[in-house]
Amino acid sequence: MTSNTDTDKAILMAAFAKMDAVALAIALGSIWAFLLLVATAALILKGAPEGHVVGQHLGLIGIYLPGYEVSWSGALIGAGYTWLIGAALGFVLALLWNLTHYLYVTAIVVRSAWWRMMAD
Amino acid sequence: MSGQTTLSPDPGQGVQLNRKLLDAAIRVNTWLLAGVFACVGGFAIFFATYLSLYRGLPNPGNYLNLLGVFMPGYVVSHAGAWIGMFWGAIIGALLAVLFYRIYARSIESQVRDYLASGSRDEDLLGITLYFDGNYLGLALGAIVALGLFVTTSWLVLRGTAGESMNALLLTNYLPGYSVSYTGGLLGAVEVFGITYLVCRLFSWIYNRVAALRSGG
Numbered sequence: 001m002t003s004n005t006d007t008d009k010a011i012l013m014a015a016f017a018k019m020d021a022v023a024l025a026i027a028l029g030s031i032w033a034f035l036l037l038v039a040t041a042a043l044i045l046k047g048a049p050e051g052h053v054v055g056q057h058l059g060l061i062g063i064y065l066p067g068y069e070v071s072w073s074g075a076l077i078g079a080g081y082t083w084l085i086g087a088a089l090g091f092v093l094a095l096l097w098n099l100t101h102y103l104y105v106t107a108i109v110v111r112s113a114w115w116r117m118m119a120d
Numbered sequence: 121m122s123g124q125t126t127l128s129p130d131p132g133q134g135v136q137l138n139r140k141l142l143d144a145a146i147r148v149n150t151w152l153l154a155g156v157f158a159c160v161g162g163f164a165i166f167f168a169t170y171l172s173l174y175r176g177l178p179n180p181g182n183y184l185n186l187l188g189v190f191m192p193g194y195v196v197s198h199a200g201a202w203i204g205m206f207w208g209a210i211i212g213a214l215l216a217v218l219f220y221r222i223y224a225r226s227i228e229s230q231v232r233d234y235l236a237s238g239s240r241d242e243d244l245l246g247i248t249l250y251f252d253g254n255y256l257g258l259a260l261g262a263i264v265a266l267g268l269f270v271t272t273s274w275l276v277l278r279g280t281a282g283e284s285m286n287a288l289l290l291t292n293y294l295p296g297y298s299v300s301y302t303g304g305l306l307g308a309v310e311v312f313g314i315t316y317l318v319c320r321l322f323s324w325i326y327n328r329v330a331a332l333r334s335g336g
Binding site for chain 1: 136137138141142145146148149152153155156159160171175183227230231234235247248249250286289292293318321322323325326327329330333334
């Protein structure tokens, strides 16, 4: 039998569940690397008209990621970079998410303690 | 009890949830996520602007300046970095609100799953978050699709559709896309599908790693 306390607690658990920072880093890094690989591969396979450079615009990513270019080896280099950037972003996002929840819960506990103290 | 309602009749889960508590929890999470995304969005544009300024290239912000089309007042400059930070924060927060209002629909099913599992963990803040790939895909897919349609429509409305060569590059990945209302709509449908699939993959990776790390 599920009591009201159990259901209320389950709601709070679902809402305040903490993100696994390492898992988010790995997942986001992998997705970003995969997307750049696919984006680069699509342009290479599609090719360019006679006299044009393949992936002229996507290649501009090389400004920020030295070594990246629209080629198979460039795609692997870019994937390495984007894995690291995505992982760092995922880690920071998870930390921020968890931190805001801890701060919020702490604020509620402190406020509740304050009002209890004032009532006494 | 006031504020409680019966949820959808899933087999064996005719559980009554405190609707007021559920709505309050979703509201809190929406605001917290908006805060996080406002910080990330604002600082991302701020740092990208300064990176562009100090990268030592002949034309700093050659492409980044195009953001000014959607963020009035933004240019790659010291002042522009702050204006971009403001717009980045606003857009980040709005997207977060829109995202979470859709994704939060998964919380009810997560609560029901937890209650059905019969486990009663005592540590309220010790629970690990798992993504619902379906709702994540729907939420993020809707935002990306809406974003593409709105930005395309904006280019058409301001009368620069014909000059939008950079936007047209999307046709490399979204066949049939063009800088027009119908092209924007078609592109939105395609990008929704792609985002949905990517989100399913992302959730699968995250949930697998998180489960492995928690010994599940």
